[in-house]
Amino acid sequence: MKKKYSLFPGCLMPTEQYAYELSIRETLPLLGVELVDVEGFSCCGEPMKSVNQLLTVYLSARNLAIAEKHHLDVFAPCAMCHLALTECQHILEENPAMKERINGMLAAEGLQYTVKRQVVHTVDLLYDQVGIEKIKEHVKKPLNGLKIAAHYGCHIIRPSEIGRPDDSENPQKIEAILKVLGAEPVNYPQKLDCCGAPLLANLPESALTKTGQKLQAIQEQGIQGMVDVCPWCHKMFDSRQTKAGETVAAKLDVPVLYLTQLLGLAMGISGEKLGLELNLSPVEKLQLGDVK
Amino acid sequence: MSIIDLTSMGEPQSDLRKELNDRLTKLQDEISDYCFQCAKCTSGCESHKLLELEPHKIVALLKRGLLNELVNSDVIWTCMTCLKCRERCPQRVAPVEILFALKNMAVASGKQIPGKYTGMLQSILSMGLIQDIQQTTTRTNKTLKRDELGLPPLSKPIDVVKFQAGIMKIAMEKV
Amino acid sequence: MRRIGVFVCHCGINIAQTVDVEALSEYASHLNGVVVAKHYKYMCSDVGATLIKDTIKEFKLDGVVIASCSPRMHEHTFRRVANDGGVNPYRVEISNIREQCSWAHSNKEQATEKAKYLVRSAVSKALSLEPLKPSTLKVIPEALVIGGGIAGIQTSLDLADDGFKVHLVEREPSIGGHMAQLDKTFPTLDCSSCILTPKMMEVANHENIELLSYSEVASIEGSIGNYTVKIRKKPRYVDVDKCTGCGDCATACRLKDRIVSEFNQGMGKRGAAYMPFPQAVPLKYVIDDKKCLFLTKGKCGDEPLCKKACAPGAINFDQKEEIIERKVGAIVVATGYDVMDPTAVYEYGYEVSPDVITTLEMERLISSSGPTKGEILRPSNQQKPKSVTFILCVGSRDETQCTWCCRIGCMTALKQVYLLREKLGEDVEINVCYNDLRSFGKGYEEFYRKVRGLHTNMFRGRPSEVRTMKEYLKIDIFDTTTNKLFExxxxxxVLVPAMMPRTDATEFARLLHLTLSGDGFFLEAHPKLRPVDTFVNGIFIAGCCQAPKDIQDTVSQASAAASRAATILSQEELEIDPLIAMVDEDVCTGCGICVEVCPYEARTLNERKRIAEVNDALCTGCGGCIAACPSNASIHKNFTKKQLLNMVDDIM
Structure with a gap:
């Protein structure tokens, strides 16, 4: 059965983290997922949570209402977006007064939030909706035991009480996917640590130190590369890796890919189509396909 | 009768405490009163080692009603929002949510918003997203934009005026 | 020729890693009189026991030496094993090569040498051990319970329901103890008197219980199974058979409302003729002979008004103290605790301000049967307080006062916070100054959580002092959760004072030959395995006289003590350990020194024969008379001078 989702791009992925979007658009349709582009989405509101939480709830509700208008479930590839949307659903379902209030405001744009639609992230979409078996069928170039660290990102595993794509303390879905791609997922003690991105807005130095510390730990453990599943995390680990290295006085050279990029490579898709040229970390070290 | 913090000669701000508790109850059903100061939050706080954030202390001060001190502090802006404190609290207290509420109160009270938050907010107001399409650099130092990669047009609010009206309305309201 | 078997235990590695058990066994097998020596991993196990029994039969042994742990651990076990194998159980000698050798040393060679000496001397003693037979004693199937608080009440009811006659002695005019003073109990908030009163009534009406209130134990003689108890009945000056409990005497008393009420912790007043509290059992009035004008001054106006008022003529000023005697087979001590006098921690102002009270006093304020009918009023002005502050651990966990935790203070304070919030409403500020919050019982932690949700200001720290200002009390406290000093x-x-042993605990312990632990509470025979036994056979302890505890634990312990007592009372006869003193009648000169030194009154002088005798039932085998006897006529069975000297010779 074909799965159909509205692709909720958020802010960061469609405005700078193009590699994630490219690799998603390349891989998922081949695995039987239909992605529908919907007009009119806005920021999920999560980046504004420190400023005004009500704005966060409002923006998320607005985006959910747009999807609802098109009778579509939502695929949010960004961990922050996924948390904002899920938490918004949680609040509106638990608090009828809030739901009424928000709907009152949404009416101005002709929108309504009424039903809780499914909101998925890349990890549960691949693991629970597509399924390991189906992915296995599409693996054409297995990854030959590449030692890979999985970085989940805080927002897709916590807080568990509102339901997250994977377990909060022992997430294993990315590892399961990596295994089926022929890679060797490596367990490392820093797995659940933050990338630092939420501090970018006001304390960028500290944010990068956090990034640097995690990458350094991975490097010291001789792990060959890292995959992530969030544009914010990727921005830190890949796009800003050199800068992050400076904060911890280390020369970092950890290849970092989006999980969907690695998936695409294993499926035999070219690095170019998967946006590999946009990765700034030394992905060539992995010697995969046509990656230079 | 009364409790006074002899260091600052401040009295607890029970009205502010009530406001914050209301806020939390509406959004997270969170009751900070239950905190018994085990400090598991601070033990695992991603920001603690770098920026000296002590979530358990934040909760202690909140319980004591010393809200002004918290709202006016810079330390509330050091939270990385990793959510470990909320996930692991044995009493279901969520320091991260308390911090969000404190930051909101700081903003509402007219305090200067640090960093790029204002810029992001303005961008949302004007086009719906925290930033517009960026030029990115490739491994071979080429610069590229979204359309050059064959990606479809950006999804963003169609009627910006209506969208702005909604946001302005929110800005006037309290949680 | 004797035939001794030696059995060396490895005790897992406890002995074997420091003592060469094989070498020891080999050594022992060559000792004079030894026909076989064996070693095994766990001699106390079933396999070990079978090994001993089989060896006894195979080698026709008539004596056994076990080289193992302390006789305190397994002497009893091995005696039984030997008996099953066909050797007289008193022909078993334990050589303690664990506590006295392997645990004490690290050099294996030297430890093995020492073990050899120890085993050699044990063998020499085993060679001269006499076969003994225990004598028997008839058990009196009645119990004495001392103390009529919830512990004594529970023990009495359990034993009475088991069919044993119980004599319950309570020194106050009514049973009920501290529990009767409480309003509600944590964590379930059951009304204390609602759950206690039915039990008190049951005590009063139970056909197997003789309630001796306003009475004290004067002396105890005898031993397990057969104690003679003298009880001092204090005069009530009220004939309990005639008193109807109407209260006319109390209403009439000239000193009405002029004497501090003990039951109300000084928060209320009573007269000289009084009933301690409305639900008292027995429901009989009493006249306070220390306060009554007629009893102290011989004159109460023209005539005592109480006597005039009492229609049934129950007032009797001629009553005298009476000593009665009861015979019992077992005794349960449940004499409770005292609350520490908070003036000991003077800095908290208990003596300075009437508004500084204890939790027990607060309990009387909260109670609807208390002096304020349950209204919370500030003692200094009888107004509703706007702020109440609790200080926990007053005198507890304090090297200068009571080193221990009172185990009920935290929960008592939390319970009172809950009740105060209920009675005083949301506007009243409630502060709690605590060190650790110990909420360890079933449902306690949940209760603590509930109280945290009641806008309770919890300060983690101990105030240094309470200052009495003109209009209010002032406390500075450094709160370690915020690292701030608050005023x-x-x-x-409300002070939460320590729980202490009764002031007369030492004296009382002497009366019963009980041992006290370092803290002054009665010492149990083993903290884990014999928690309600004492070192005196047939005497058990329950409740707070053993250590501070809450009502739940007290009741459990009371039932445990009843059950332990019933184990004795349900037997018709008891075996008496034969390892006690005896008299060599040919040598005894009848000097009577042994009679003087015996702490158990087991020695008497036979005037006719001019010799001293031993009462087997009373002798505990302590050895006091043996050491004291100038003519070596007092002999401890199987610990004779000859036996012991042989052992010493073998070691030297």
């Missing part, structure tokens, strides 16, 4: 201005301070 609390409050209307009332």
């Amino acid at each position: 609390i201005k409050t209307d009332m301070v």
Whole structure:
């Protein structure tokens, strides 16, 4: 059965983290997922949570209402977006007064939030909706035991009480996917640590130190590369890796890919189509396909 | 009768405490009163080692009603929002949510918003997203934009005026 | 020729890693009189026991030496094993090569040498051990319970329901103890008197219980199975058979409302003729002979008004103290605790301000049967307080006062916070100054959580002092959760005082030959395995006289003590350990020194024969008379001078 989702791009992925979007658009349709582009989405509101939480709830509700208008479930590839949307659903379902209030405001744009639609992230979409078996069928170039660290990102595993794509303390879905791609997922003690991105807005130095510390730990453990599943995390680990290295006085050279990029490579898709040229970390070290 | 913090000669701000508790109850059903100061939050706080954030202390001060001190502090802006404190609290207290509420109160009270938050907010107001399409650099130092990669047009609010009206309305309201 | 078997235990590695058990066994097998020696991993196990029994039969042994742990651990076990194998159980000698050798040393060679000496001397003693037979004693199937608090009440009811006659002695005019003073109990908030009163009534009406209130134990003689108890009945000056409990005497008393009420912790007043509390059992009035004008001054106006008022003529000023005697087979001590006098921690102002009270006093304020009918009023002005502050651990966990935790203070304070919030409403500020919050019982932690949700200001720290200001009380407290010094201005301070042994615990322990632990509470025979036994056979302890505890634990312990007592009372006869003193009648000169030194009154002088005798039932085998006897006529069976000297010779 074909799965159909509205692709909720958020802010960061469609405005700078193009590699994630490219690799998603390349891989998922081949695995039987239909992605529908919907007009009119806005920021999920999560980046504004420190400023005004009500704005966060409002923006998320607005985006959910747009999807609802098109009778579509939502695929949010960004961990922050996924948390904002899920938490918004949680609040509106638990608090009828809030739901009424928000709907009152949404009416101005002709929108309504009424039903809780499914909101998925890349990890549960691949693991629970597509399924390991189906992915296995599409693996054409297995990854030959590449030692890979999985970085989940805080927002897709916590807080568990509102339901997250994977377990909060022992997430294993990315590892399961990596295994089926022929890679060797490596367990490392820093797995659940933050990338630092939420501090970018006001304390960028500290944010990068956090990034640097995690990458350094991975490097010291001789792990060959890292995959992530969030544009914010990727921005830190890949796009800003050199800068992050400076904060911890280390020369970092950890290849970092989006999980969907690695998936695409294993499926035999070219690095170019998967946006590999946009990765700034030394992905060539992995010697995969046509990656230079 | 009364409790006074002899260091600052401040009295607890029970009205502010009530406001914050209301806020939390509406959004997270969170009751900070239950905190018994085990400090598991601070033990695992991603920001603690770098920026000296002590979530358990934040909760202690909140319980004591010393809200002004918290709202006016810079330390509330050091939270990385990793959510470990909320996930692991044995009493279901969520320091991260308390911090969000404190930051909101700081903003509402007219305090200067640090960093790029204002810029992001303005961008949302004007086009719906925290930033517009960026030029990115490739491994071979080429610069590229979204359309050059064959990606479809950006999804963003169609009627910006209506969208702005909604946001302005929110800005006037309290949680 | 004797035939001794030696059995060396490895005790897992406890012995074997420091003592060469094989070498020891080999050594022992060559000792004079030894026909076989064996070693095994766990001699106390079933396999070990079978090994001993089989060896006894195979080698026709008539004596056994076990080289193992302390006789305190397994002497009893091995005696039984030997008996099953066909050797007289008193022909078993334990050589303690664990506590006295392997645990004490690290050099294996030297430890093995020492073990050889120890085993050699044990063998020499085993060679001269006499076969003994225990004598028997008839058990009196009645019990004495001392103390009529919830512990004594529970023990009495359990034993009475088991069919044993119980004599319950309570020194106050009514049973009920501290529990009767409480309003509600944590964590379930059951009304204390609602759950206690039915039990008190049951005590009063139970056909197997003789309630001796306003009475004290004067002396105890005898031993397990057969104690003679003298009880001092204090005069009530009220004939309990005639008193109807109407209260006319109390209403008439000239001193009405002029004497501090003990039951109300000084928060209320009573007269000289009084009933301690409305639900008292027995429901009989009493006249306070220390306060009554007629009893102290011989004159109460023209005539005592109480006597005039009493229609049934129950007032009797001629009553005298009476000593009665009861015979019992077992005794349960449940004499409870005292609350520490908070003036000991003077800095908290208990003596300075009437608004500084204890939790027990607060309990009387909260109670609807208390002096304020349950209204919370500030003692200094009888107004509703706007702020109440609790200070926990007053005198507890304090090297200068009571080193221990009172185990009920935290929960008592939390319970009172809950009740105060209920009675005083949301507007009243409630502060709690605590060190650790110990909420360890079933449902306690949940209760603590509930109280945290009641806008309770919890300060983690111990105030240094309470200052009595003109209009309020002032407390400075450094709160370690915020690392800040706070000043609390409050209307009332509730101190949570330590729980202490009764002031007369030492004296009482001497009366019963009980041992006290370092803290002054009665010592149990083993903290884990014999928690309600004492070192005196047939005497058990329950409740707070053993250590501070809450009502739940007290009741459990009371039932445990009843059950332990019933184990004795349900037997018709008891075996008496034969390892006690005896008299060599040919040598005894009848000097009587042994009679003087015996702490158990087991030695008497036979005037006719001019010799001293031993009462087997009373002798505990302590050895006091043996050491004291100038003519070596007092002999401890199987610990004779000859036997012991042989052992010493073998070691030297």
